[in-house]
Amino acid sequence: MLKIPHNQVAGHQAGGGKLGPLVDDAGHFYKPLQGDERGSAEVSFYTTFSLDTRIPDHIRKFFPVFYGTQLVEASDGSGLKPHLVLQDLTLGRVNPSIMDIKIGSRTWAPQASEDYIEKCLKKDRETSSLLLGFRLSGLQFHSGNEFGFWKSARKSVQGLSAEEIKLVLRNFVSSNTYRELESKPDCAFASVIFGGPNGILSQLLELKTWFEDQTIYHFYSCSVHVMFEKQLALEGKSPGAEIKLIDFAHVVEGRGVIDHNFLGGISSLIKFISDILTTNDGCPTRCSLKDAQKNEGFSDNRTN
């Protein structure tokens, strides 16, 4: 009994007869293999990684569990197609707020084809990747159970400026009810979502420490998937703030060198989040109307 997931914010999406991932009730996420070499590359990564004894448990927890591949009925009605079977990251979550953030100023591996490099370089320059070391690729901000959520169009968030990214990150951890991004987010939950020993910042720092040392894999075009439950935060309960790495179609061997591209990008993201926690109790005063006016690129894709 496969169905279309509610909580996917980036990548190809099923629905309306399109090909996209599916989920079941047992906690599995079925991701259709991309038809070209990317599909086999991602299978190859998950297979190798799942058997790689060099990965410590405190790092492995940041990766979705891999259950193999399986032929299942594709969401576009095109019949049985091979799918990656992965852990459904949103299992047990009711209304998760989500950000997908593609890490690295460069999304292409040195050994990629000239055509692919040219395409990626163009996009890295057009989006925020080159300037910021990462780009947002999907957002879903819940206002709590009663008020539904605000979801961004991917194109509208990929090219945000540093100031706009700050505003998005502040909105992510605010108690405000969203019809659109708030120009004056209260950052009420910054300390419980970004901060603390189990918060997002702490998890990102743990990952960063590993990237300062590991020379096994280079993760091009890989994303950090950030989640928490707004409703739990509103009720004063632990909001389940969690990061996972996703999208491994462009992972290559490290060959004795650290992944300086990923490390630079995640360090840049860490600086943004760290600043929110340290500046003026989480909510800088300059988070003002001026910021909001820059915010024309956003679209309100509210769906319920």
Next chain:
Amino acid sequence: MLKIPHNQVAGHQAGGGKLGPLVDDAGHFYKPLQGDERGSAEVSFYTTFSLDTRIPDHIRKFFPVFYGTQLVEASDGSGLKPHLVLQDLTLGRVNPSIMDIKIGSRTWAPQASEDYIEKCLKKDRETSSLLLGFRLSGLQFHSGNEFGFWKSARKSVQGLSAEEIKLVLRNFVSSNTYRELESKPDCAFASVIFGGPNGILSQLLELKTWFEDQTIYHFYSCSVHVMFEKQLALEGKSPGAEIKLIDFAHVVEGRGVIDHNFLGGISSLIKFISDILTTNDGCPTRCSLKDAQKNEGFSDNRTN
């Protein structure tokens, strides 16, 4: 009384009627302004930086002191030309061993011209920059006072592989006498040059910590200049291990974002140096003939 410096390992070099930097006996280094916008960009950086109160002293010490600009007789006999007047980094050193390392997998700023980006990207891909996050741009390895030194041709060290870079870094801190790079360097001075509270690794880590936080400048195509005195190490004295940043013709404003490109590159270099200190007492056993055979790209530019 200006003269040609003995210890310059990278960049344009005076001598034989060419235009290059000069030094005086009072500790000044005269660098001719590059004719195009790079010259004025470097003057502009030094001028701004020298007045920038946001730079803490423990970071400012990594930069050459700036004394202004001055018209002096150019080394190529072309008459009075404007020069940057900087601290002579080798003042007081007799026979410094030197490595110049250009930091960053990308040597071009996002706002550079298309022609310049294309040129740099090509070079970053041809050299080790893209893969390793840095490239060697000059080496001068002293064997101690009696034996002269070994100096590399720039072109021969820019494209080294990870294994070759490891071999160079091990040679840098070894007691071996060089006619060429040793295939079995003893790494005798690794702990006093790379290690310790005042060693190269410690200095690089201090710089890295600043780069994790500073959003003032982005340092494209900037180099770390690493020095020590081999003769002092041989005599069991403190070898004066020191790093400086040099070459600021492509520095741009940070605009609220960390320099993730420089940070990634310096972190990669740190990993290489750190591995030499932690692997098998500084000299890994695999530093063998096999490594040496890969070493055909080197040329022996021994000059005395």
